[in-house]
Amino acid sequence: MATAGKTVGMPLGERLALIAVILLAILWLLPLVWVTGVSLKNNTELVVNPGAVFSAPYTIQNYIDLTKTSALGTWFRNSLIVSLSHTVLVLIVSCLAGYGFARIEFPGRNAVFIFSLVGLAIPGQAIIVPLHSFFNAFDLHNTYAALIIPGIATPFGIFLMTAYFRAIPAEIEEAARLDNASRFKIFWAIALPLAVPAMATLGIFTFLGTWNDYLWPLISATRPEMYTLTVGLAATQTNIDQSEGLGYLMAQSVFAGLPMLILYIFFQKYVVRAVAGAAIR
Amino acid sequence: MSRTSQPGARAPKLRTWHWPELLFIAPFLILYVTFLLFPMAWGFWMSFNYYDLFAGFSEYIGLENYQQLFADQIYRRAVVNTFVFVAITVPPLVILGLLIALVLNRQTWWSAVLRTLFFGSTVLSVTIVTLIWRGVYLPQKGLLDNFLNAIGVGGIGILQDPNLALVGIAVTTVWWGIGLPMVLFLAALQQVPGEIYEAAKLDNASPWQTLWSITIPSIWRTVVLVIIIQIIAHFQVFGQINLMTGGGPNNSTRSMVQFIYESGFRQWTAGFASAAAQVLFVIMVIAAGLQFWASRRKQEF
């Protein structure tokens, strides 16, 4: 009742905008509902009558087949190993360097810092060709190392962490110096615990980016057992148009997308803050 | 007084930093130079060479790659496609993102649910998004053609149509990417102090006037920033296109990054691909400069 009363009191323009957004929301939801529906249908039934998606009977046969035949498990594990290792390394490197730039007054610090930020302008796509040759020279393609190492030194991470460490009041670190703490002890016991929010931003942003990365693993991982989830899923959908197993394919996308969606719903606040914070910088 | 010091004796200075402390930035600098700056420079050098990745053969050829690139009909088409793609993707992302943010900027359970929904698609990887949308766009069997058949228009097989394929990819991209502009606008709207709206009410401003003379000017800096961020992001479009159409039909969806990918890793002509990458780099530097300029400007009212 209260909501209805409020809606009546709303000006016309606002009411139209609200209706538009609700329609958009339905449009946004529809593909997801349809995909879930298809994934729960018998493949032969879909061939005969594509419109049967929105009516019973439903089956979970596609998901059972998935666990039996698919390499999704291997790819999922690869993605997890690559994304977690990459994220941890980015955090270590960025925190160390960010602290160094923020607090160690070595000569030429500003020049080195600016030199480090120049890389912000280099898009990953612009260096894939030489990067591929580089890893090729060391025969490192189709290894975890090749998937993990590029992008560990991220100017964005340096930028974010340096700004955050600079914002920590200098007096707190001075108190620690008077408390006989070494430089590394100050970093480890004082600065790092205080930088957890920035690390969460950088960590979530990096993890999402690596998990969803497509171009580099596509180039570097050419053997199916080294595929990440993104590349593996891409390989299965090459001839979707001729595929008889539409339900099976859609079950794959649901299966692969669900972990990320669940994580997102649980950590929504942090994910949104991380992504927005990273974009605004 | 001078219990421990001789007059004029030089005492060691209080050190403000020590050499070992440079180990804090050393790992970054080494990796940064090795895996970002060096490849960048090498790519620049490659672009002046004939460089066959497959055979590992290379020879200096000056500007030939660039001449060949600008004469290449497919590359020209890719450049046009990329600009068109940006032009039809960024406006709906910004306008719909702003509309959604304006409507959902309230503390109710349903707006929270809708925010979750609109941002949810953004966390999915490009492969999942394209898998979903290739299903939706599937000729006859897909959701879209099912719907078009049901209302009597008849299926169109949108990704198979050279005139519509890029639009189809753009729709997918908007569906995928609406979350970011929305949350950026929401963050900006929450920064606008509530007193301004109260003052506007006291000044008898209509909701429409409030929107145009208070809200939009207050978040204008974010609007500019979002536009630039979106332009930068979508200039680099690759995954959706490679997965949904592979650049086809008839090169109607091939983008600049896909062109780099294909010339580098399908034809293995690394020098040629590097030349194309340098062009992308220049465009990105200009865009990054714009972003830097926009983010440094003061909030204007």
Add this chain to the structure above:
Amino acid sequence: MSRIDLVNINKKFGSYEAIADLSLAIDSGEFVVFLGPSGCGKTTLLRMIAGLEAVTAGEIHIGDRRVEHLPPGQRGVAMVFQSYALYPHMTVAQNMAFGLRNIGTEKSVIEAKIAEAARILQLETLLDRKPGQLSGGQRQRVAIGRAIVKSPEVFLFDEPLSNLDAMLRARTRVEIARLHQTLGATMVFVTHDQIEAMTMAQKIVVMSNGKIEQVGAPLDIYRRPATRFVASFVGVPAMNFLDVSNTEAVRGKLHVRVGETMIPTGVPAAGLSGPLTLGIRPEALRVDANGTIAAKVDVVERLGDKTIIHAMLPGGQAVVGEDGDTSALTFGDQVRFSVDSARTHVFDAAGRGHHAEVAP
């Protein structure tokens, strides 16, 4: 506890000279206050003693050791910061233990020291809280506790009371003074608040523009300010300064002409010449029907125990005087002040003070 000696200290920030050739001796167990306006170099001086700022030239001795090259942790000093600088992610107990753990103190000793400090500062019930859960006054006490547990030779305080409200500030002043009596440690306290300086210090060092203006006991500073700067900076309301147009010596004492009035002072006349300024504290300028100075009342401030009268001399100069607690004066009244010549000051052209009162 130790004495501190600063010898010819010089500090430059780039080309700006913050401290110029400053020497100072602080006795063992003494409570010294560096007093001065912001930017006078008092905090820089304190930070150089702490080792947070390097000296450009000069020597610092703490006890028998020359320390200006030693890092902060090795100087045997503890510091209480203006913002308290507590470690936000550690509990009160962890905050106090951090410095002791860093030098490898035994766990049982650490616990005993924390218990002792907590008892002295009444922090026993707060040991497991984090700084964010404490009030300003409690944080202040934790910051002091963190200094106490280290049993330092020297305590350094950098304006530690400026973030407290007036009531708490008055109470903490007393607590710190009591702490000094209990511990008997050497304490150096930086402030721009002259009340803090007057109430706590055994010795005040008044600073201005990187130089020491005067070193002395609080009453000495108040009664015999060495310079016009010290006279104007110490005392509320501030001392009145009146331009002297003419002087004469009467029985060895200086009488000065201010406007149309001849005012007798207790200042010895010998050797005083050139342009002079008469200094009278408000409490030495009392409302008196038979007084020598006529003025017109401008603003009346009733403080309860006394009344502060802001008035205007015929020449247009503002003066501040005192009246009794039940003063009937209001805006626009004509008033006369008498001068307590035993408490007058005369400042010469160089700003040096000459006083009616003799040194104790």
